[in-house]
Amino acid sequence: MPTWLLLAAAIAFEVTATAFLRVTDGFTKLWPSLVVIACYSVSFYLLALILRTGIPAGIVYAVWSAFGIALVTLVGIAAFDDKITPVTGVGLAVIVAGVVLVQIGHVGEVAS
Numbered sequence: 001m002p003t004w005l006l007l008a009a010a011i012a013f014e015v016t017a018t019a020f021l022r023v024t025d026g027f028t029k030l031w032p033s034l035v036v037i038a039c040y041s042v043s044f045y046l047l048a049l050i051l052r053t054g055i056p057a058g059i060v061y062a063v064w065s066a067f068g069i070a071l072v073t074l075v076g077i078a079a080f081d082d083k084i085t086p087v088t089g090v091g092l093a094v095i096v097a098g099v100v101l102v103q104i105g106h107v108g109e110v111a112s
Contacts, residue, residue, distance in 0.1 A: 003053050010046035011064055013039045015071045022080060059106050066099035 017039035024032040050060050070092050076082035084092075 003050055003055060006046050006050050007060065007063060010043045010050065011067050011071065013043035013046065014064065014068050015075060017043065018068070018072045019075045019079065056106070059102065062099050062102050066095045070096055 017036045020032045020035045020039065023029065024036055027033045027036075047060060047064065051057055073082070073084060073088075073092055077084065
């Protein structure tokens with residue numbers, strides 16, 4: 001499986017786990033708690049597989065965390081009626097743009 005597809009899956013599992021944290025009620029509800037544990041476990045397993053490919057951990061973690069932050073925010077808005085301010089929206093865009101720049105810099109570094 002291509003590395004970036006593995007990373008997308010790791011992000012999806014992490015976002016699912018984080019969204020389910022809201023419904024565990026402090027880990028007092030069994031099934032949502034099991035979903036959180038399972039999804040975080042799969043996400044970290046996939047991250048471990050990705051790191052075996054030789055991509056630097058900083059690059060992988062930057063992409064994983066930035067897109068995770070943005071997607072968790074979107075899930076919060078859609079599923080939990082979370083509100084964000086325009087400043088928060090700009091902040092999220094800056095995070096994603098920063099990761100894109102880090103990735104572009106990494107690709108350029110490997111090519112030279």
